[in-house]
Amino acid sequence: MFTSQTSSFQDSIDVEEKDTDFDSEEIGGISQRIQQINCYYSIYFYQSTRSEAAEESVAWSQRRADSTTCHDDFSLTLLDSSLPPEAEPQLRCYISRRLSKGALLGGMGNIATVELSIPEQAVGCYCCLLEQESSPDQSEDGNGWVGDVISLTTHTFRLELDKYVQGLQGSLTPEMENLESDVRPYLSLWYEESVMHIHRVVQLVQANVCFLLHAALSHTPVVVNDADERTKTDVVRFIKAASLQGLVQEDTTTATLCKAMSDDAHTDLVIDCSTSPPTLSNAVSNQFCEDWIQAFLNAAERCNPFLLRQILENFKLKAIQDMNNLKRFIRQAEMSHYALFRCGQFLRGCGNGDVLLQNARAEHSGLTEACGIIRVLEEYLSEQAMAPAALH
Template sequence: MSAEDDLLGSIESEESRDSRCDYALYTYRLTQSSPEPSSIDKPNESSLDNISLSLDLLHSSLSVDLELKFRENLATFLPKASMYSNDGKVSTLEILSSPAMYYYQLLQSDHSNDNDDDDDTDYTSGQSANYVVCLICNCKQGLELFRSELETFCEQLKPLIQTNPPKKDQIVGSPLNMLLKEWYFNHVLYLSRCVERCYPVLPELLQVAVKGNTKITGNDKQLMADIQRFIEFSTLSLLIQLPENDELKEQTVIEVTAEGCTFSDFEHSKFCSDWAQVLLSQGATNTDPFFLKQAIENFKLKIIQDINAFKRLIQKAEADYYSLYKSYLFLCVCGNGQLLIDCAINEANSLTDSSSSLAVLKVLQEYTKRNGFRSVKSMQI
């Protein structure tokens, strides 16, 4: 078996870590022989051609042979210009026969690097020490979906690196080492654990994520943290603004126990129930986190699409009674009618010239309060 085939297979015997993940932490230096004075402080595109990248291993979960191969790939593949950006990036590991991806990000400490070379000019000399965190995952695609979680993870590493710059002989067993070991468990698998532990109330969990304003209580700290991450990812609070009515102001309490979680008096929509079934389509256990991540992204996208479609129908309904009827039918079949009305009314209230739209929405609001959102089995909108 080749070394390429072994990159992530080598860690399967380590029961303390997930077989799908690995990590590596490097220090790096960018050097250039006899550079132009202006290029030392602000390297330009032409000066980058003469820059060499030096990566020194601090710690890795890979075997020695595999880490060397990965480092060679990283040094040649990594664009030198990207080292001047603090943004994390995701790339494929093309040297392997089995599919793999990795996330890498530049981190800096506040401690200066005073190493100088006689023949080379060190771009980091006298400045902050520089580190590269690499998070490797045995997957063909999907790691880019977790970019925000991995950026958050790297933000957690920064204080440890800035206050106590890691040294090669002191990393094992350190808090930094513990975080690196658990990156996949804490920041990717949380979705799978939420589905596995909370599948009986998954529709309510999705509804809470849309609504927001929750309080999580209990003794299971791991599940509490997982649910909090689930809600933070699934929420639409940054995309839509819900009205501040009494119902939405009321805080939903999630009680976490060893068996899972329960909710205070809380109803979920048919829309959330349907999407819960999508999340459970692979089963309630051992669910692929990348599938779950994409499914929840689609869940959020569908809500936004329905909101926009409903707004267009309301605009037409201002002068067309048939469009008013179609608006009501749309509310019935989308399974999320109350949310659409609430969002549309909230937006109309914030606009100066929206009296016509508000009049239409008030009619729909009053009608649905009396009659509900009666299902219509088949129709064309």
């Protein structure tokens, strides 16, 4: 079962206009700031003063007394930061307040707007507490690290940031001997690796983004040839972000669709990056996916990855809304021929009939009457598609 609430299709696709009343000059200014955005990071050692391990690290903490904030039951020591000197203590103070209230849980990222002494002033700050791993014969001492990444906004990329920051855990030690070689280079790339992948894919395929959107909705496998590992990973992550997988309560629907698509290798969407621009084979799209092309291209031209992510989320929400409508029509069509007619008209008008029926067929596979209605609708759409060709 899918659940969502969205406005009309045009409201969904025009996300730039929905949330703001800026004129074109103001929008241009925002876009310029996005392109010139400064991205920061900080990492701290969190030390429980109630643990025995804390006593062993007193000397080390004293050496860094100027960058340590102490509370009754914990201390927070700066290990590294790209923030300006006047802004870092402000961030440390903010994190200490969150820790003292128990607002940071191990392994779960938290995003909030903070005000720091930096050009952007109010920014989105992602914080994640990484707890120190202990061996089975050691007791939990409550120590760990707090990783932070800061930019104009990070709110729409929390899952990516969770995964990225947690990738640090195996490299962290209290003394941070590998700061220069591993930790700092890794944190310095957080924005490129966790935020910019959607932008890179849209820049790569341009108007062909509609074929990737269709592949994501229809669970079509995507193969990338003659590309570097980063590009291949970007495409995989784009498809995953655009798909509805995980938004279905019954995993059998997704499993059935994925198995059906994987059984036929000829349906794979192949992206050949040996040419510029890349060439696509077995590319399939529909009117619904094509209607979103310009929104993606406009956001990519502004170099606005946050707007791109919001457009992608709106695309998925609209697809979910249409799937809910189709399921309601199918239930009604079991009792009314007029509802069956309305269902056919809806599928013609939404531009996404092939994908909706594919998902409906998988979800209703065990319901004889619903399957019969879906077959009738498939035949109807097929006849409608052939009618314009016959006229020519």
